[in-house]
Each structure stands twice: as C-alpha cells, then as structure tokens.
Amino acid sequence: MKQSSNKFRHLVWPLVSLALLLLFNAIFTDNFFKVEIKKMDSAQESVRDQIPEIPDELPGTAVEAAAKAEAEIQAPAEQPTAAQVPAEQAPAQKSKGVSIFGYYLYGTPIDILNQGAKVMVLAIGMTLVIATGGIDISVGAVMAIAGAIAALLISMLDAGSFPGASMGPAFYWIIPVIAALILATLAGFWNGMLVAGFGIQPMVATLVLMVAGRGVAQLITDGQIITFTNPGLVFLCNGHALFLPFSVWIVVAMYVVFGLLTRKTAFGLFIESVGNNERASRYAGIEARRIKWLTYVICGFCAGVAGLLAASNIKCADSNNAGLNLELDAILATVIGGTSMAGGRFFLSGSLVGAILIQTLTTTMYMKNVSPAIVAVPKAMVVIIVCLLQSPVFRAKVLSIFASKAAKGGVQ
Amino acid sequence: MKQFKFPMRYVPISATILVFFIVYLIGIICFDNFGSPKVFMNLFLNYAYLGIAVIGTALVILTGGIDLSVGSVIAFTSILIAKMINTGCNALAAIALALVIGILFGMLQGWLIHSFSLPPFLVTLAGMFFIRGCGFIVSEESLSIQNDPVFSFIQDNLTITLSKGLHLRFIVMLYVAVLIIAVIFSQRTRAGRSIYAIGDNELAATLMGIPVGRTKIMTYTIAGFCSALAGVVYAIYLKAGNPLNCVGLEMDAIAAVVIGGTLLTGGVGYVFGSLFGVLVLGLIQTLIQFNGHINSWWTRIIVGLLVLAFIFMQNLITKISKSKSKSH
Numbered sequence: 001m002k003q004s005s006n007k008f009r010h011l012v013w014p015l016v017s018l019a020l021l022l023l024f025n026a027i028f029t030d031n032f033f034k035v036e037i038k039k040m041d042s043a044q045e046s047v048r049d050q051i052p053e054i055p056d057e058l059p060g061t062a063v064e065a066a067a068k069a070e071a072e073i074q075a076p077a078e079q080p081t082a083a084q085v086p087a088e089q090a091p092a093q094k095s096k097g098v099s100i101f102g103y104y105l106y107g108t109p110i111d112i113l114n115q116g117a118k119v120m121v122l123a124i125g126m127t128l129v130i131a132t133g134g135i136d137i138s139v140g141a142v143m144a145i146a147g148a149i150a151a152l153l154i155s156m157l158d159a160g161s162f163p164g165a166s167m168g169p170a171f172y173w174i175i176p177v178i179a180a181l182i183l184a185t186l187a188g189f190w191n192g193m194l195v196a197g198f199g200i201q202p203m204v205a206t207l208v209l210m211v212a213g214r215g216v217a218q219l220i221t222d223g224q225i226i227t228f229t230n231p232g233l234v235f236l237c238n239g240h241a242l243f244l245p246f247s248v249w250i251v252v253a254m255y256v257v258f259g260l261l262t263r264k265t266a267f268g269l270f271i272e273s274v275g276n277n278e279r280a281s282r283y284a285g286i287e288a289r290r291i292k293w294l295t296y297v298i299c300g301f302c303a304g305v306a307g308l309l310a311a312s313n314i315k316c317a318d319s320n321n322a323g324l325n326l327e328l329d330a331i332l333a334t335v336i337g338g339t340s341m342a343g344g345r346f347f348l349s350g351s352l353v354g355a356i357l358i359q360t361l362t363t364t365m366y367m368k369n370v371s372p373a374i375v376a377v378p379k380a381m382v383v384i385i386v387c388l389l390q391s392p393v394f395r396a397k398v399l400s401i402f403a404s405k406a407a408k409g410g411v412q
Numbered sequence: 413m414k415q416f417k418f419p420m421r422y423v424p425i426s427a428t429i430l431v432f433f434i435v436y437l438i439g440i441i442c443f444d445n446f447g448s449p450k451v452f453m454n455l456f457l458n459y460a461y462l463g464i465a466v467i468g469t470a471l472v473i474l475t476g477g478i479d480l481s482v483g484s485v486i487a488f489t490s491i492l493i494a495k496m497i498n499t500g501c502n503a504l505a506a507i508a509l510a511l512v513i514g515i516l517f518g519m520l521q522g523w524l525i526h527s528f529s530l531p532p533f534l535v536t537l538a539g540m541f542f543i544r545g546c547g548f549i550v551s552e553e554s555l556s557i558q559n560d561p562v563f564s565f566i567q568d569n570l571t572i573t574l575s576k577g578l579h580l581r582f583i584v585m586l587y588v589a590v591l592i593i594a595v596i597f598s599q600r601t602r603a604g605r606s607i608y609a610i611g612d613n614e615l616a617a618t619l620m621g622i623p624v625g626r627t628k629i630m631t632y633t634i635a636g637f638c639s640a641l642a643g644v645v646y647a648i649y650l651k652a653g654n655p656l657n658c659v660g661l662e663m664d665a666i667a668a669v670v671i672g673g674t675l676l677t678g679g680v681g682y683v684f685g686s687l688f689g690v691l692v693l694g695l696i697q698t699l700i701q702f703n704g705h706i707n708s709w710w711t712r713i714i715v716g717l718l719v720l721a722f723i724f725m726q727n728l729i730t731k732i733s734k735s736k737s738k739s740h
Contacts, residue, residue, distance in 0.1 A: 194720075200727060208723070211663055215710065375545070379545075383537075384538050391530055
C-alpha cells in the first residue's frame with residue numbers, strides 16, 4: 001500500500017490543482033459538469049428527455065476516476081483499457097438500453113478532453129524526450145508540416161491527380177494520414193540525428209527545425225490555407241466513437257501503446273537511465289544514442305498525430321498557426337505532471353493529467369468570458385506556482401521558515 | 413592553455429563576419445543598387461529593435477541561460493507606451509515606466525531562476541505567456557501614436573542627415589550606443605567577466621568567490637531592460653503599438669546570437685558578434701525582398717540552415733579545443 005502511494009506521489013499536486021479547478025467550476029460555472037447524450041448524424045430529435053439529468057458530482061468524479069485509471073495503468077497488474085472504459089462510461093450507463101453506437105456524450109468535460117487531445121498526444125512524446133534530459137521545441141512546426149502535407153495530398157486526391165484516388169473518398173484519406181505520419185516521424189528522425197548522432201544540444205538542435213519547419217510547411221502548401229471536406233480526415237477530431245470523441249480514443253490508444261512500451265519493456269528503464277547519467281548508461285552497455293534517437297522519433301510521430309488532429313479540427317491546414325505555441329503547452333503539461341526537466345524520471349500519466357489541467361484552465365477562462373489572449377496570464381502563473389511547488393529548493397525554504405517558527409515557539 | 417585556445421575563440425566571429433560579407437557580395441552582384449548606402453542604413457534602421465533585444469539575449473546566453481520572453485516584452489512595452497500616450501500621458505513618462513517595468517520583470521525572472529533553481533527555459537517561457545497576456549490586458553487592438561511632441565521631436569530633430577536621402581536616425585544611434593556600452597561592459601568590467609565565468613562553469617565560478625546569484629539576476633535584469641528598450645525603439649520605429657507584435661521574435665534573437673558566434677552552452681562568444689548575427693538575418697530578408705519572386709518563407713528555412721551550420725562549426729571547434737566535456 002505504501003509503495004503504491006509513493007508511486008502516485010507525483011500525481012498528487014497536479015490532481016489537487018485539477019480538483020481545485022473543477023471545484024471552482026462546480027461552484028461558479030453553471031452547467032459545467034452537465035453532460036448530455038446526443039444522437040449521431042446530427043439527428044434533430046432531442047434525446048434529452050430520455051436521459052435523466054446527471055448529478056453534478058458524478059461526471060466530476062468520472063474525470064478524476066479517469067485520471068486515476070490512467071495512473072493505474074502504470075501498476076503492472078492493471079488492465080488499462082478495462083480500467084479506463086468503465087470510468088468513462090459510467091454516466092452513459094444511466095441511459096438505459098441506449099445502443100453503444102449512434103450516441104455520443106456532449107458537454108464541457110468532454111469538450112475539454114477533445115480540445116486537450118492535441119496537447120495530450122504531444123505531451124506523451126515530449127515526456128519521453130524530456131526524460132532523456134532533452135527537449136523538443138520543434139513539435140509545433142512538425143504539426144504544421146504534418147497538417148500541410150495531409151491537406152495537400154487530400155486535395156490532390158480529391159482532384160484525382162494522385163495515385164490511389166480510385167479507392168474513393170471513403171478510403172483514400174488513409175494515404176495522407178500515413179504520409180503525414182511518415183513525414184513527421186522523419187522530422188523526429190532528423191532531430192534525433194542532430195541530438196544523438198552529432199551530439200548537439202537538444203534545445204539548439206530542435207531550434208533549427210522550429211525556425212525552418214514552418215517555412216517548409218508554407219512551401220508545401222505554397223503559402224495557401226488548404227481546406228478539405230473529406231469525411232475520413234474530418235472524423236479524426238470531429239467524429240465520435242463509443243460515446244467519446246474519436247480523438248480521445250486516439251489519445252487512449254497512444255497512451256496504452258507507449259505506456260506498455262515503457263513500463264512493460266526495458267525501454268522505459270533505459271530512458272530513465274540515459275536521462276540520469278548518459279555516460280554511466282553507456283558503460284553499463286546501454287545504447288544511449290539509439291535510445292535518445294528513438295525518443296525523438298517517437299516525439300516526431302506524436303507531433304504528426306497532433307498535427308493531423310489540429311488540421312482535422314478546423315478542416316484545413318494553416319501553416320502559420322497550426323500548433324503555434326503548442327510546444328510550450330506540451331512542455332508545461334510534462335513538467336506539471338512531475339517529469340523532471342533534468343531527465344531521469346518520467347510519468348506519462350502525469351503528463352496527461354497536466355495536459356487536461358491546462359485545457360481545463362483554458363476552457364474555464366473562456367467560460368468566464370476572458371479573452372483568449374489574456375488566458376496566457378493565469379496560465380503562466382499556474383505554471384510558475386506548480387514549478388515552485390515541485391522545486392526542492394522552494395520546499396526546503398518554506399519548510400525552514402516553518403521550522404524556525406516552530407523552534408522559536410518552542411523556546412518561548 | 414589560454415594561448416592555445418585564443419585563436420580558436422575568434423573562429424566563430426570571423427566566420428560570422430565572413431558570412432555577412434559573402435551575403436552582401438551576393439546581393440551586390442545580383443541586384444543593382446544593393447550596395448547603395450541607403451540599403452545598408454535601412455538594415456540598421458529596420459533591425460535596430462531586434463539588435464537591442466539580441467544584446468540582452470546574448471548576455472543571458474553567455475551565462476548559460478536563455479530568455480524566451482524577449483518578443484513578448486517588446487510587444488507589451490510598445491502597446492503600453494501607445495496606450496499611455498493615447499490617454500494623454502507624457503511620452504517620456506510612458507517610456508520611463510515601460511523601461512522600469514522591463515527592468516523589474518527581468519529582475520523577477522532572474523530571482524525566480526536563481527533563488528529556486530528553476531530552469532531558465534521554463535521561467536522565461538511562463539514570463540513570455542504572462543507579459544504577452546498583460547499586453548492584451550492593456551489593449552487588445554493595435555494603437556497608433558499620432559501627433560505626439562516627443563515622438564515628432566525624435567523624428568525631426570534627432571536625425572542626422574549624412575547626405576541627400578541618407579539619414580542617421582535616432583534609433584540607429586541608440587542601437588550603436590547600446591551595443592558599444594554592452595561590448596565594453598562584457599569585456600572590460602568585473603561583472604562582465606563574471607558572466608563569462610559563470611557560463612563557462614558555474615560551480616567553478618562559485619568556488620572562485622564570484623557572486624553567481626547577483627550576477628545572474630543582474631544579467632536577466634539587463635536582458636529585461638534591453639527588451640523593454642527594444643520595445644521603446646519599436647514604438648518609435650512604427651509609431652504604433654500592437655500586443656500581437658513580435659510573436660516568435662525570441663527565436664530570431666536566439667538565432668542571431670548563434671549566428672553571431674555565441675555558444676549556446678554559455679561562456680564562449682562576443683556580444684559584438686550579435687551585431688553581425690542581426691545584420692545577416694536582415695540581409696537575407698532584404699535579399700528576398702529585392703528578388704520579389706521567392707516565397708518569403710525561404711527566409712525561415714535559410715536562417716534555420718545557417719543556425720545549423722554555425723552549430724556544427726561550434727561543435728567542431730569545441731571538440732578540437734577540448735575545452736569542455738559534455739558530461740550532461
């Protein structure tokens with residue numbers, strides 16, 4: 001029991017912050033936790049009367065339960081999807097006898113998950129990179145590249161000027177998706193080559209792609225904003241499956257894959273080892289270079305997925321603004337989740353909670369009529385506070401203040 | 413040891429100057445009038461604000477840190493000045509207030525970084541979000557500065573006409589003055605040498621008795637001041653303020669520092685090199701403007717490649733001189 005509490009200690013602060021934020025919303029925002037079930041295919045008939053009003057606390061606990069379920073995936077014996085799904089479906093089961101397909105949940109918490117999906121996906125890759133002591137600030141640009149190539153290919157396919165167009169729009173959307181993921185993975189490979197292959201500082205090496213990446217994306221789209229209507233591509237971030245937005249399932253799938261990869265194989269251990277002391281790991285026989293390289297490739301892949309989500313969400317590829325500043329959000333999510341910037345320890349679940357926290361904060365601000373531009377101010381303050389709480393120096397200073405007061409009290 | 417390293421230290425900055433002259437030569441060969449003094453002067457005029465900001469970034473990078481809040485501080489300062497002038501405040505008071513806020517902001521960042529040993533990257537990242545948001549609180553729309561006595565005085569009376577059609581504007585003179593002060597500061601003063609010492613090896617600097625904390629906080633304060641001053645220059649240059657200005661400028665600043673021959677691990681490089689870093693960035697932009705057909709996004713790609721080339725060169729130099737072992 002004690003062991004498990006240690007295991008989840010890193011999740012305490014982010015979860016407490018998230019809980020406080022949700023509490024704030026529960027009190028001050030009307031209908032924040034109201035989750036409705038809607039019928040798919042935009043059927044006009046409302047199904048609201050069939051579904052009982054969901055009490056306010058339930059979805060709140062559902063969100064937390066989901067977060068906890070995510071945390072439990074790290075515990076070896078848990079079955080991740082099994083733990084995840086009941087928690088998410090809990091509100092849905094109240095609607096007796098509704099078919100699983102054809103209905104979806106609708107409400108602010110669901111919207112937070114959907115909008116936060118991009119940062120969550122990015123944070124998964126970023127966590128692994130940061131765990132090796134590196135950083136990848138090019139993910140936003142890679143997102144723009146992925147979105148650009150996907151939009152370009154889909155427009156070419158729609159025009160029938162690309163091999164595979166004969167498959168028909170219901171199937172050929174897979175080509176741009178695969179192309180975007182390959183290109184993004186290549187971008188990650190390039191970053192890894194600079195960092196692991198040539199030994200360049202990670203921040204600097206990824207700066208190159210960050211500066212040049214948006215230029216590349218602009219060249220791909222020829223400076224235009226390419227819009228698309230292909231149902232398959234649009235489905236990625238706007239579609240629903242099994243009650244939830246499809247993007248959430250993408251996040252779950254990626255979390256399960258990378259969670260298993262890092263906790264069920266030695267890969268995670270190698271990452272932490274490289275992050276702790278690269279030279280020592282090399283002497284211990286770990287291919288430190290290859291491990292680092294691989295984390296950047298994974299990060300590139302994640303950025304590609306996030307780029308597809310971003311493009312799908314707005315049904316177009318905007319090379320200027322896709323993923324703008326999202327690298328920062330991803331890093332913040334990772335740090336809030338308890339992953340050390342110095343490398344050596346990482347928590348995928350923490351990063352996901354961090355991403356949800358950031359998105360919840362953003363959505364809360366929007367609901368309070370705060371201008372999107374000003375949202376950055378409280379976000380920055382939350383970041384500094386969370387960082388301070390995690391900083392050992394700050395803790396020691398605060399503790400010493402309390403200790404000295406206690407000592408004085410004792411003397412008197 | 414020092415005599416062995418001495419020539420190596422000059423290689424990056426020589427390469428920067430070489431790149432500058434090559435790009436300039438390409439421009440002169442390809443386009444008529446590229447070599448005219450006016451083009452050269454405009455280079456300074458258009459990039460004076462970036463140059464001033466880069467000086468602060470260069471000092472911070474010399475300590476081994478990083479400052480990502482540059483662009484946001486410029487935007488905040490310019491919109492604050494525009495807003496205050498538009499509400500009838502004296503322009504000089506507005507400028508003074510903006511500079512004080514910049515100094516305090518830099519000091520706060522430095523304090524957080526040093527006192528709680530938070531990563532500079534994160535603190536200045538949060539600072540970047542924070543100060544840009546503050547800019548939007550001041551005003552969400554761009555404001556122009558019209559008919560202000562101070563601004564028109566700067567425009568009319570503080571411009572030296574060198575020859576017909578060739579003016580030496582106030583902000584260019586300001587940039588050159590700040591650059592000279594910064595070069596003297598970094599090379600000739602005790603605090604300046606401390607910056608190099610900390611960037612080279614913080615632990616060794618501490619053991620030598622150098623006031624590491626004070627120097628670091630001072631450097632971030634200077635960087636905050638430089639960014640705020642850059643914002644003032646930007647407001648004078650555009651006669652307007654916009655909270656959306658200079659998004660991503662911090663990356664240009666870092667790129668200019670790298671192209672200027674400063675090692676991003678800190679401790680190696682010259683503030684003077686940042687001048688050529690900025691000029692190279694400006695030249696590439698001007699070349700693409702002269703051409704008129706190329707997608708302007710090639711600027712970003714070329715800058716990215718240049719940064720890459722300089723990083724490779726620096727890595728090579730570091731390996732040859734074996735000055736540092738990258739244990740982490």
